[in-house]
Amino acid sequence: MKEVKNITSKSSELQEKDISITAHILHKVVETNTTSSDVGDHVLDTISHVMDAKTDVLQKTQKQYNTSAK
Numbered sequence: 509m510k511e512v513k514n515i516t517s518k519s520s521e522l523q524e525k526d527i528s529i530t531a532h533i534l535h536k537v538v539e540t541n542t543t544s545s546d547v548g549d550h551v552l553d554t555i556s557h558v559m560d561a562k563t564d565v566l567q568k569t570q571k572q573y574n575t576s577a578k
Contacts, residue, residue, distance in 0.1 A: 522565060
């Protein structure tokens with residue numbers, strides 16, 4: 509999870525596919541029911557990075573990949 513957090517840290521450079529892949533990874537992490545506080549911290553940081561991405565990229569990602577449903 510730390511790698512995903514680091515990859516998403518440059519929010520302004522995220523593209524649609526990056527966000528879709530990140531949403532998929534986050535979905536899988538949440539499904540595993542991990543209780544590690546480190547993993548939880550990385551998940552929250554990653555979500556924060558994605559939410560800081562450009563609005564138009566987030567909208568295109570939602571339209572193309574339906575990422576909010578993940």
